[in-house]
Amino acid sequence: MDTVTSDQVNDFRTKLRGSILSPGDAGYDSARQIWNAMIDKRPAMIVRCAGPADVLAAVNFARDSKLPLAVRGGGHNIAGSALCDDGLVIDLSAMRSVQIDPTKRRAYVEGGATLRDFDHEAQAYGLATPLGINSTTGVAGLTLGGGFGWLSRKYGLAVDNLISADIVTADGRRLHISETHEPDLFWAIRGGGGNFGVVTNFEFALHPVGPEVTAGLIVFPLAQAKSILKQYRELVDTMGDDVSVWVVLRKAPPLPFLPGEWHGKEILALALFSPKKTDELQGVIDKVRGFGQPVGEHVGAVPYAAWQQAFDPLLAPGARNYWKSHNFERLTDDAIDVIVDYAGKLPSPNCEIFLGLIGGQASVPSATATAYPHRSALWAMNVHTRWEDPAEDSTCITWAREFFKMSAPYASGSVYINFLTADESDRIADAYGPNYARLEAIKAKYDPQNLFRANQNIRPAAP
Numbered sequence: 001m002d003t004v005t006s007d008q009v010n011d012f013r014t015k016l017r018g019s020i021l022s023p024g025d026a027g028y029d030s031a032r033q034i035w036n037a038m039i040d041k042r043p044a045m046i047v048r049c050a051g052p053a054d055v056l057a058a059v060n061f062a063r064d065s066k067l068p069l070a071v072r073g074g075g076h077n078i079a080g081s082a083l084c085d086d087g088l089v090i091d092l093s094a095m096r097s098v099q100i101d102p103t104k105r106r107a108y109v110e111g112g113a114t115l116r117d118f119d120h121e122a123q124a125y126g127l128a129t130p131l132g133i134n135s136t137t138g139v140a141g142l143t144l145g146g147g148f149g150w151l152s153r154k155y156g157l158a159v160d161n162l163i164s165a166d167i168v169t170a171d172g173r174r175l176h177i178s179e180t181h182e183p184d185l186f187w188a189i190r191g192g193g194g195n196f197g198v199v200t201n202f203e204f205a206l207h208p209v210g211p212e213v214t215a216g217l218i219v220f221p222l223a224q225a226k227s228i229l230k231q232y233r234e235l236v237d238t239m240g241d242d243v244s245v246w247v248v249l250r251k252a253p254p255l256p257f258l259p260g261e262w263h264g265k266e267i268l269a270l271a272l273f274s275p276k277k278t279d280e281l282q283g284v285i286d287k288v289r290g291f292g293q294p295v296g297e298h299v300g301a302v303p304y305a306a307w308q309q310a311f312d313p314l315l316a317p318g319a320r321n322y323w324k325s326h327n328f329e330r331l332t333d334d335a336i337d338v339i340v341d342y343a344g345k346l347p348s349p350n351c352e353i354f355l356g357l358i359g360g361q362a363s364v365p366s367a368t369a370t371a372y373p374h375r376s377a378l379w380a381m382n383v384h385t386r387w388e389d390p391a392e393d394s395t396c397i398t399w400a401r402e403f404f405k406m407s408a409p410y411a412s413g414s415v416y417i418n419f420l421t422a423d424e425s426d427r428i429a430d431a432y433g434p435n436y437a438r439l440e441a442i443k444a445k446y447d448p449q450n451l452f453r454a455n456q457n458i459r460p461a462a463p
């Protein structure tokens, strides 16, 4: 922070309703912790913004002081892009308001809200929009990258439900953007990440969901996985948009519905979800159960908000994490062989291979309709490598990289931007495919100096 005097910092402080945390302050160390414990960055100041005016003041201060700048929403990005070393962090964790208009079916969501905040407010009216599958994740980062979850087959991606946003741009303007106001910028934030400014408010369309939905797990021994995945892929070909079935291969957690002898053993779990009633879904449940000989199952009526939190314990903040991800348009026999092979040699008990099913309504828009381009991807496979002890870093990371390499020939070549780790900046162009050049041009228009670069960075096109 050599470029900034203490007088300048004091003057900046007078412009804030929120507070500034600097090294040595009480609360500084907890404020610089994010979901992935592999990330250990030390910002010069963490600005806990209380509202959009604080965000504006912080953007102006960082730009004029030439400080590195990062923006923290829910702090879940695997690459640690919520933080920067020696710079200024705009911390939105105190801006978590969610307002619901049940008549218009709209949600107005501040930039630091989590999925749990969103679901809590929207479900009070029996409403929801497609977001992710862990309630601790930030709405902002998830949406800005595209955002998919249990409702995406029925209602599309989070970005497909974004109506408008309020954004603070690098030159210190506050813009209300939508399909009709600054349409290029609105297109870019629907997948382009935090590259274009700080979103202080999102407006989402809402849909009637729940409060009770049908969801749960059917768990099989890993030994049956190849046959099950082949039957599963056929089911997906014929399945309606109001059903989703995701795949997790891992060691069984000590879930109460699994017999004790299966705890810690390798399993394949099929996670079912539908907004429909359980009796309407019985045919699909029976079919999935019949794929093999399950060792346990727990499927039925559950509150939507509870299902949104069901996977939180498996992916709680504070562990060491390293991810590798591919999109798949088809699951070939060869892909299935590699997936099952690597699920049989997990390097640590909490590692998992995870196939998130997309498709359905998320595949309807064209690849260029929003900055998120992967409309033909049917699965986003993510390798959640997860462990506690730094001594395991090398074994775990090597396993993930090796599996990634071995599965690459069967994948589509594209990847979801929100699953990229810090060492994958060479994959950003692939993550945007046909939209990359337009994103570079829009970046040049709205952030020519690349102020917002602590992210999966899209560089401004050369003038």
Ligand code: FAD
Pocket (backbone or CB within 6 Å): 035, 070, 071, 072, 073, 074, 075, 076, 077, 078, 080, 081, 082, 092, 111, 112, 131, 132, 133, 134, 136, 137, 138, 139, 140, 141, 142, 143, 144, 145, 146, 147, 148, 149, 193, 194, 195, 197, 198, 199, 200, 315, 418, 419, 454, 455, 456
């Ligand atoms: P942050 O790290 O705070 O932010 C992520 C990026 O967005 C950073 O570059 C940041 O600068 C920028 N940013 C954050 N807030 C703003 C803002 N208000 N304005 C401008 N830029 C901002 N993704 C899915 O699509 N579906 C899932 O089901 C899913 N599940 C997940 C589960 C877990 C446990 C985790 C860790 C991640 C999951 N993800 C999922 C990926 C998730 O979408 C990304 O990690 C996303 O970046 C998280 O957003 P965040 O706000 O929590 O993170």
